[in-house]
Amino acid sequence: MAYRETEKMRQRKAEARNKIIESTWECVAEGGFRSARVTRIAGLAGVATGTLYRHFESREDLFAEIFRLATQREVDKVAEALSVPGSAVERLDSALRKFAQRALKGPMKAWALIAEPVDPKVEEERLVYRKAYASLFEQAIRDGIAEGCLPEQNPRLSSTCLVGAISESLVGPLSPTQTAAAPGTDNHQDELVNAIVCFCIRGLTDSRS
Amino acid sequence: MAYRETEKMRQRKAEARNKIIESTWECVAEGGFRSARVTRIAGLAGVATGTLYRHFESREDLFAEIFRLATQREVDKVAEALSVPGSAVERLDSALRKFAQRALKGPMKAWALIAEPVDPKVEEERLVYRKAYASLFEQAIRDGIAEGCLPEQNPRLSSTCLVGAISESLVGPLSPTQTAAAPGTDNHQDELVNAIVCFCIRGLTDSRS
DNA sequence: GCAAGTAGTGAATCATTATTCATTCTTTGT
DNA sequence: ACAAAGAATGAATAATGATTCACTACTTGC
Structure with a gap:
């Protein structure tokens, strides 16, 4: 056995999630939901687009x-x-x-x-x-x-x-x-x-x- | 000189336009704007999709x-x-x-x-x-x-x-x-x-x- | 019936983005 | 250091439907 999810990792993930939430909110505050693009959100959060989908089922769910x-x-x-x-x-x-x-x-x-x-x-x-x-x-x-x-x-x-x-x-x-x-x-x-x-x-x- | 738009044609066009408006309204009354598809609207009006665009600039304009x-x-x-x-x-x-x-x-x-x-x-x-x-x-x-x-x-x-x-x-x-x-x-x-x-x-x- | 012009057609195209996934990179426990 | 597992990546894909446009079929006036 090898990798087992540890507290440190859990925190790091939570942090990423928060960053995504934050940057989404930033985009929304700028131009509403409709104009908030996942690429921009991910970019602002400092993660790849794909990462976003490890934290949220879909754009709509994120919203x-x-x-x-x-x-x-x-x-x-x-x-x-x-x-x-x-x-x-x-x-x-x-x-x-x-x-x-x-x-x-x-x-x-x-x-x-x-x-x-x-x-x-x-x-x-x-x-x-x-x-x-x-x-x-x-x-x-x-x-x-x-x-x-x-x-x-x-x-x-x-x-x-x-x-x-x-x-x-x-x-x-x-x-x-x-x-x-x-x-x-x-x-x-x-x-x-x-x-x-x-x-x-x-x-x-x-x-x- | 040859074809010149005549009253008869004007009427026929107006009729088509009305049919389109009517069928759009029918679609909207059924499921709102979002779910109204231009193909369905055209179908109901008995015209081709392209015809719709001779009467309206775009789907949004029609709406x-x-x-x-x-x-x-x-x-x-x-x-x-x-x-x-x-x-x-x-x-x-x-x-x-x-x-x-x-x-x-x-x-x-x-x-x-x-x-x-x-x-x-x-x-x-x-x-x-x-x-x-x-x-x-x-x-x-x-x-x-x-x-x-x-x-x-x-x-x-x-x-x-x-x-x-x-x-x-x-x-x-x-x-x-x-x-x-x-x-x-x-x-x-x-x-x-x-x-x-x-x-x-x-x-x-x-x-x- | 013909030439000139307009209306109608609808399959093919295009544009837009969200979503995927094969691959690479990290972490973990031994 | 290594193997096993998860996390991250982002270029490629997919899906959706509106829109286009090359073509055909009419209308009109002569």
């Missing part, structure tokens, strides 16, 4: 993984914003704000996650991601109804509407052409975020009904 | 054209719903309802128009289409503010939120896998439409502020 990771970060941030003390409405307000602000800070990444046309496997991940957001919001809405600070409503539907409203409002500002043309001032962005959050909160809270 | 046409119909319907007499809120309510109902009646078509990942040229058309909706809603919101039945707000942003909320709520129910699994009863759909419209109208009308 799905990247998507999952990036997404997890975002969802965690929103979850965090929702888990501070305060009324449900306050918590929702801060979570929506967080979502929008983060998106505007990394427009290309946000566009890739929210709106870029992607391959089926990645699209699947996107649905998961949107559901994750919706679930978070949904729970907060339920809390709000229980607390009495939100009127009776279908929490699932309302949360989906939140995700849609905020995503759509950001697509314009995020889309690559738009971004290139008009970077947008901080002030402008704050205003945008305010208006979006305003609409969303109103959508949930109407004091009639 | 963009189809998209534009389909979109125009939808936008017109919503415009119609907005142009009846009544308060702005009533008119918006009926327009949102129309939008949702039409989408649920032709799920695959709606999915292709609203959410399917598409090529750049088509995506461009999609932005135009969304803007068209947003503009319609925007005007109605302005009217509402003037009438006093809606509070002060950023009409452009609010209208974008409307489009987003309604699109997103429909994506789940529309996506091909979902549709195949659960056709959804008429009753269920009515409920869905109600909840969406409810959220949207609340988003616009909150009686505080």
